[in-house]
Amino acid sequence: MSTSAWTSVPHDSPPRMAASGPAARPRYAPTDFVTLLWRERFLMLLVFVIIVALGFAFATTLKKSYTAQSSLFVRLGQEYVYEPRAGDAGRGAVPTTDEVIQSEAEILGSGALRERVIRKIGFAKIFPQLAGKYAGATPEGKRVLIAEGRDAIGKSLKIETAPDNSIIRLSYQNDDPEMAEKVLNTLLEEYLVYRRSLLIGGDNTVLQRQRDIFSQKLGQADAAYQDFLTSNDIGDFTAQKTSLTQLQASVEQQRYSVEAQLQDRSGRLAVVEAELAKTPTESIIYRDVDMSASVKLAQLKLDREGLLARYTPGAQPVQDINAQIAQLERGLAAGRTGGEGARRSGPNPIWQTLASTRNDLRAEVAALQQSLTAYAQQSQSVNERLLRLAQLEPQFNELSRDRDVLSSNVRDFTVREQQDEAQRQMSAETSDNIRIVQRAVAPSTGKSLKKPVLLLAVMFAGFTALCVGLIRMFLRPGLQTPASASRTLGMPVLATAGVKR
Structure with missing residues (x-):
């Protein structure tokens, strides 16, 4: 069976312009591409169909994902006000609103907080597909699975902030709408507890230990002060000096x-x-x-x-x-x-x-x-007593100064210890500067990537089929069209003949 397609006569290599000249490279015009690509339409169609079929098969495996959303209102709290452990340098310094927002956002996105969520809800409930593997894993394997689950929650969790805005928006994506709601709400609850333990601290043993040290030193200073008064037969140095001066x-x-x-x-x-x-x-x-x-x-x-x-x-x-x-x-x-x-x-x-x-x-x-x-x-007796007190005054002033300083330190650390304890107790009961504007609710509608995947598959299939057709077109030997042969050889083509396939 023969066809009447217009083709050039196949040959191994194109004719040469001259005996000593280089091989002639085929030259094509835009109209030649249309003609030649049409000749490869069956190959291109086959490639297109195969890729589209693969993309469709992959899209059918995709499930809907549900995104739960919530938001927080963050204000400057007492825990951000700088209270030095000793001295008053920098007391009362506070960060800016943006710094507070960024700090709270970092706490919300911390891995420790996500791990607390996993342990509270349960690894098997959040990741049911890995429940069997988690149940049979060793302690080290469970630790690895929890770390992987923590990273998976981090990928699905989105935290958004804006400059000069006290609102933090959170969203969490999951295949189960109920689980998306539960994970996000648990994250908020654990965040309120975790931030208090992180910002306020667990105890005030540092202040108590320092107060005990100063109390011990104060006892030693008091003993030295009393020994000084007893050995010099002085009841009240200041009062005695004042009375002698008046006398x-x-x-x-x-x-x-x-x-x-x-x-x-x-x-x-x-x-x-x-x-x-x-x-x-x-x-x-x-x-x-x-x-x-x-x-x-x-x-x-x-x-x-x-x-x-x-x-x-x-x-x-x-x-x-x-x-x-x-x-x-x-x-x-x-x-x-x-x-x-x-x-x-x-x-x-x-x-x-x-x-x-x-x-x-x-x-x-x-x-x-x-x-x-x-x-x-x-007068002579009083002057002698005053001179004696004047000789003892430097030692008395040193003892009194040490005693007063230590007493002031003990008082200050006692006050700060009580204030710190009261602050931790109040902060443990409430977080007035953090308000949950919107709690997460189970989303009623989900999102799927089936349509985007199919669209990308079609686009990729068309692009791949075109590339395959072009490659096949350029790899064919000989001059494919009369116009290309005329442009390549530099001479007119007077006639064409049909060939049998």
Whole structure:
């Protein structure tokens, strides 16, 4: 049976342009590709059908996958506030919101958390196809299977975050919608427990151990402090020093006052003694005056009046008595008739007063001198005690400083230990900064890759069939079309003949 297909005559190699020239390479035009590929249509169709059939067979093995979704709202919590173990450097420093979100996302995606989920739900329930293998495996084999299951959950778990957004979105894909829901919800529950143990810590033994060390050192410091006070006969160093300082000031003030009083009394005593030396010891108390001449003159005047009653003024008796009166008056006027009467003398009261004042001043001066001596002795004693305390003060300050520092450290570590314990207890009961916005629910619809796989299989089959056709076309010997022969040999093709297949 023969066909009338237009073909070139087969030969081993294309004709040469010249005897010494190189072999001519076939030259094709776009229209030649269509013609030549059509000749290979059965081979291309066979390849296409085989690949599509394989892709369809593979797509039929794919199952639907169900994706459960949930979301978390994350805020800055107390566990992210920096609290130094010792000192106050950096206290209260907090990370940014994005840093907190990234930290929580890392915790959600940690392998330890996925392993906790597997152990809580059960490896056989999450991976039923490996249940038999897990049941018969050794402890080491089970550990390997759990590690593989942890990686498998990590591949199916998707965690999404966005900048400047406090929401973390989670999704988990599984062939069973109920298991997808259960795994994701268990992951959230275990995450709330795991993050607390991770961020808060298990106990406060470090703080307690450090507090015990400081307490032991404080006991030693207290013993040294008490030995120092006992050996130096001091009850309260600060109070004793304060009282001695006040006593010194009081003694000095009183001594200055006594010195001023002593100078005043000594000056007054000198003045009194000087006045006493100039004052007589006795003075006249009283004396009498002789009045006989005046009495006699009065009597003579009375007698003259009596004579005048009997005689005339010119009578001799009257003239005699007038002469006596005149003589007596002249004597009184001249003071010839006066004389001293009786008089009495005694101690001078001024001298007595001055002497009494002198004695009082001498007594005051003596008393002030004794007081001044006593105050000087007290001042010297107080100064000696203050100097002794001043010599002991550096040692006392060192002991007090060590004691106060250790006491402050014990108090601070006790407070921090209690605060840390309260914080851990509160954090163990609740996570106020982490809120579950949406819990996972069993998805009602699933997704399958059958259509994408079939589409890719068709596309790959078409591409492969085309490649096979091109390879077959280029591997055929000879010049396949008249136009290609004309372009390759550089001469026209005048006729073509049919061949038998």
